[in-house]
Amino acid sequence: MSGRVVGLSVAGLLALGGCLDPIAPDVGGPIVGRCDPADSDPDRAVSFHVDVLPLLARAPREGGCTCHDQSRNGVGYQLSALDLTNYDGLMRGGRSSGRDPR
Numbered sequence: 001m002s003g004r005v006v007g008l009s010v011a012g013l014l015a016l017g018g019c020l021d022p023i024a025p026d027v028g029g030p031i032v033g034r035c036d037p038a039d040s041d042p043d044r045a046v047s048f049h050v051d052v053l054p055l056l057a058r059a060p061r062e063g064g065c066t067c068h069d070q071s072r073n074g075v076g077y078q079l080s081a082l083d084l085t086n087y088d089g090l091m092r093g094g095r096s097s098g099r100d101p102r
Helices: 003-019 048-056 075-080 087-092
Strands: none
Touching: 048 087
């Protein structure tokens, strides 16, 4: 074999070897433990309409999620049928929840 063929073969094997490495970033372990479903403040009532909906209704650049607003025909709602504008829609889930989103 010529030197050029050997060089190209080695370069090809190195490139192929690079494809075998996972492409996931190394972000380290979890910072906090698993979420505890127990109510952390049982003396405080939480309302979807008062406490949660205002967070979801913010503009997307402010961390909101208006894409799942059925009344706006948001792209998130179109793709997933997940309506986050009311508690029933949230609990019903969307297409991928395994429940009937209607």
